[in-house]
Amino acid sequence: MANIFERLGKGEGVFTDEGKLSPDYVPVDVLFREREVREFAFCLQGSARGGKGEHLIATGPPGTGKTTCAKHVLGQLSEYSKKAVPIYINCWEFSTRYAIFGEIANLLGEVLPRRGIASDEMMGRIVQNLKREKKSLIVVLDEADRLFLEKEEGILYDFARAPETSRVNVGIIAIANNKEVFARMDARIRSSLCAKMIEFFPYSPVQLKEILKARARVAFFPNALSDEVVDLCAGIGAKNGGDARIALSVLRGAGKEAEREGARKVTLEHVKRAKEGVLGGIAKRKFPLLDGNLQKVFEFVEKKGDVDSVEIYAHFGAKEESEERKIRKWIAKLEELGFLEGKEFVDGEGRGRRIRVTGK
Numbered sequence: 464m465a466n467i468f469e470r471l472g473k474g475e476g477v478f479t480d481e482g483k484l485s486p487d488y489v490p491v492d493v494l495f496r497e498r499e500v501r502e503f504a505f506c507l508q509g510s511a512r513g514g515k516g517e518h519l520i521a522t523g524p525p526g527t528g529k530t531t532c533a534k535h536v537l538g539q540l541s542e543y544s545k546k547a548v549p550i551y552i553n554c555w556e557f558s559t560r561y562a563i564f565g566e567i568a569n570l571l572g573e574v575l576p577r578r579g580i581a582s583d584e585m586m587g588r589i590v591q592n593l594k595r596e597k598k599s600l601i602v603v604l605d606e607a608d609r610l611f612l613e614k615e616e617g618i619l620y621d622f623a624r625a626p627e628t629s630r631v632n633v634g635i636i637a638i639a640n641n642k643e644v645f646a647r648m649d650a651r652i653r654s655s656l657c658a659k660m661i662e663f664f665p666y667s668p669v670q671l672k673e674i675l676k677a678r679a680r681v682a683f684f685p686n687a688l689s690d691e692v693v694d695l696c697a698g699i700g701a702k703n704g705g706d707a708r709i710a711l712s713v714l715r716g717a718g719k720e721a722e723r724e725g726a727r728k729v730t731l732e733h734v735k736r737a738k739e740g741v742l743g744g745i746a747k748r749k750f751p752l753l754d755g756n757l758q759k760v761f762e763f764v765e766k767k768g769d770v771d772s773v774e775i776y777a778h779f780g781a782k783e784e785s786e787e788r789k790i791r792k793w794i795a796k797l798e799e800l801g802f803l804e805g806k807e808f809v810d811g812e813g814r815g816r817r818i819r820v821t822g823k
């Protein structure tokens with residue numbers, strides 16, 4: 464009997480190319496996002512011609528295609544023009560001014576001294592490189608919420624001012640879940656950035672279905688999926704915030720369940736099993752990076768669904784004003800990061816705030 468891995472590799476199972484369902488894969492066609500892709504391109508066209516770029520802030524809930532659109536447009540730009548250097552930075556990975564300048568210098572091929580240099584000097588190297596190569600710079604700062612958490616959003620100011628201070632052209636696309644973080648941005652940064660805002664909205668069930676179908680064509684054997692299976696995965700994505708990542712993860716998970724059983728078709732039962740794992744994993748996705756107290760508050764609100772802030776103070780044993788203030792700060796931080804949303808209310812007994820998980 465042939466080796467089991469060899470058999471799996473030779474077309475047994477359900478996948479033809481499971482990698483096409485991986486989170487890092489950038490689809491060739493970005494569906495239902497023509498307007499957003501055009502906005503991104505419009506903002507970058509100055510840079511693409513070696514001139515002044517414009518700045519753009521893109522916001523929207525998880526899995527609505529922000530990163531996909533940005534990477535797609537950067538790819539197109541590199542094909543079209545050699546006058547701009549496109550750079551993609553994930554701010555959860557590079558979260559300080561120092562780390563971001565370092566990564567950009569690195570990607571531009573600058574060899575930095577081992578002794579380490581100050582961030583201003585690093586920016587100096589970046590500027591010299593761009594001038595020498597006669598190029599403009601395009602920086603996508605993805606998951607930029609993190610910059611605000613680290614109080615490193617001043618980097619937006621550095622980039623926005625670069626044409627005046629250093630005579631180099633820089634175009635910025637900043638992406639985040641929560642548009643509030645930009646609304647609360649320092650006036651000095653906001654006015655120098657003067658960015659256009661664009662909002663991404665959740666996908667509808669029909670859109671999710673089409674996105675899944677297109678991906679299924681390149682990832683699964685033609686007969687491995689029925690319409691019901693695709694519909695169910697799309698429905699799960701739709702119910703959980705119109706999130707394409709969730710829909711695709713459930714589809715991939717269902718495929719893996721089928722392969723584990725040696726089945727050639729994915730069933731509704733496989734989807735249901737995959738759903739548990741995917742939805743259970745989502746909440747934990749960004750949590751390792753949240754401080755323990757924030758995580759506890761979030762989990763409490765998530766369990767309660769919709770809760771009065773006073774109840775949160777009580778749950779965490781706040782007895783004095785100073786303790787309440789501490790918890791209020793944690794809640795505010797979670798709101799700023801887009802994990803929670805709060806709403807003021809007035810009733811017979813006075814005013815208050817109700818807190819819930821964003822988008823729930």
Ligand SMILES: Nc1ncnc2c1ncn2[C@@H]1O[C@H](COP(=O)(O)OP(=O)(O)OP(=O)(O)O)[C@@H](O)[C@H]1O
Pocket residue numbers: 485486487488489490492493494495496523524525526527528529530531532639640674707708711
């Ligand atoms: N319009 C689309 N067409 C095809 N695939 C899409 C589309 N939008 C999203 N996807 C797929 O869904 C997944 C999530 O999309 P993406 O990473 O762009 O979301 P996001 O808005 O950046 O989410 P987050 O805020 O969590 O970073 C990716 O695997 C991507 O390939």
Ligand SMILES: [Mg+2]
Pocket residue numbers: 529530531605606
């Ligand atoms: Mg993203």
